[in-house]
Amino acid sequence: MSGTYNLFGDSKLKNSIGYAYSDKDPESSYIRYPGELFKKDGTVPSFRITHWWTNFPIEDFTPQNLSEGVWKTSTNGINVILEEGDEFNTITLDILGKNEYGEKVRKDGGGFPHLLLEQFFGDSPSIGQLKSFNFNCDLKIEKVINYMNKKDYDPLYHTAQTSAIFAIENRNKESDSYGEYFWFGVPVYDDRVEIPLAYTNRDGGKLSDEKIGTGMFIYTIDGKYFWDKSVLDNSWHSINKNLLPFIHKAFTCAQESGYLKGAVISDMHFKSFNFGWEITGTYDAAIKLRNIRGDYSI
Numbered sequence: 674m675s676g677t678y679n680l681f682g683d684s685k686l687k688n689s690i691g692y693a694y695s696d697k698d699p700e701s702s703y704i705r706y707p708g709e710l711f712k713k714d715g716t717v718p719s720f721r722i723t724h725w726w727t728n729f730p731i732e733d734f735t736p737q738n739l740s741e742g743v744w745k746t747s748t749n750g751i752n753v754i755l756e757e758g759d760e761f762n763t764i765t766l767d768i769l770g771k772n773e774y775g776e777k778v779r780k781d782g783g784g785f786p787h788l789l790l791e792q793f794f795g796d797s798p799s800i801g802q803l804k805s806f807n808f809n810c811d812l813k814i815e816k817v818i819n820y821m822n823k824k825d826y827d828p829l830y831h832t833a834q835t836s837a838i839f840a841i842e843n844r845n846k847e848s849d850s851y852g853e854y855f856w857f858g859v860p861v862y863d864d865r866v867e868i869p870l871a872y873t874n875r876d877g878g879k880l881s882d883e884k885i886g887t888g889m890f891i892y893t894i895d896g897k898y899f900w901d902k903s904v905l906d907n908s909w910h911s912i913n914k915n916l917l918p919f920i921h922k923a924f925t926c927a928q929e930s931g932y933l934k935g936a937v938i939s940d941m942h943f944k945s946f947n948f949g950w951e952i953t954g955t956y957d958a959a960i961k962l963r964n965i966r967g968d969y970s971i
Contacts, residue, residue: 680806680943680967681792682719685761689713690790691721694730698784699723700887708734710746711755722753722766723947725787728773751788752959764790767959770833770952771820778825779954789949790962794942800841800924801939802971806917808859809966810837810948813909815959817864831954834863836893837912841920842944849935854944855927857920858893859912864956867903869896873926890932892923909961943967 690710695703708731710722724730729750736744742757749772754765768788779785817833819826842854856876860869872893876886898919904910924941927933933941948965950958 675971677968677970678798680794680797680969681946681965683716684964684966686720686755686764686963686965687713687762688716688720689718690755690764691718692724692731692734693721694724694727696727696730698886699725705730707731710734710753711736711744720790720792723787723789723791723949724751725789726773726784727751727786750786753788758963761964763961763963765815765959765961766790766949767815768950768952768957770954770956770958771818773952774955778821779830781830785951785953787949787951789947790965791945791947791949793945797943798969798971799939800917800920800941800943801937803917804970805915806920806967806969807914808837808916809911809913809964809968810962811909811911811964812861812904813907813961814862814905815907815961816957817862817905818957819864820955820957826954828865832864833950833952833954833956833958834869835948835950835958835960836860836869837946837948839920839946840889840944841924841941843933843936843940844942845936845940848940850933853889853933853936855890855892855923855932856887857916857923858891859899859916860893860896861899861912862904862960868900869893871895873930890927890930892926894919 689712693704693706727750729748736746739745745754750769752767756763766788773786837859839857840854843850863869874891876889876891
């Protein structure tokens with residue numbers, strides 16, 4: 674069936690938003706789904722907020738009305754703010770790493786807080802079917818504050834970073850690597866560098882006896898394809914680019930690295946999307962997101 678379609682449900686963020694949290698590695702399956710944010714009667718959430726490695730999950734889902742059309746849900750670890758608009762709503766993800774870490778300094782291999790806007794895709798097209806995949810999102814980074822002192826700070830282990838991430842999954846039940854997927858990232862900000870660099874690795878780092886992360890392959894595009902300067906300038910920025918050539922390259926790189934054995938590009942489908950903060954050091958950081966679309970043509 675030829676045509677152009679949007680991968681995302683609720684691109685305008687007008688529906689309720691689900692919420693899930695874990696106080697440890699979310700891959701441990703210790704995940705709870707206690708409620709919905711900014712509940713709208715008669716709507717079903719397409720997006721959810723995922724809140725990993727937190728000491729402060731949301732318990733009270735009654736939002737605070739800050740001003741006309743502006744609502745906030747908070748804990749000691751986060752603020753999530755929804756601003757209503759005529760065309761689309763805007764969501765702010767504000768993570769409070771100073772409260773999460775307290776006096777603790779994160780060491781190599783330790784868990785770290787995440788605050789992500791996430792969506793899963795059930796019936797998604799085969800990557801092999803696509804002629805193009807144009808991803809669009811408007812974003813504005815409102816703050817990044819590093820509270821670490823020089824003695825404790827190590828850029829190998831400590832940063833605040835945000836990327837738009839897709840999981841792309843092998844759904845061919847006859848394939849040897851059925852159910853495996855790779856993480857595909859569009860870099861936005863990393864506090865260690867002016868423009869985020871390309872990155873490939875195993876999620877969770879090197880193999881070890883203790884499982885942290887998914888163990889799947891990560892491929893993040895070089896930020897120079899999207900940005901010519903840092904987006905930390907208190908201005909709105911837009912991602913609007915055909916990602917399909919990069920996805921094909923990422924799939925090839927994953928296979929060359931020993932992942933997705935026996936798979937072909939027509940086996941691969943969009944599994945999920947997330948966008949938000951990973952705070953591997955003692956940082957507070959906030960980002961606004963709106964107008965999230967994934968227009969694909971077949």
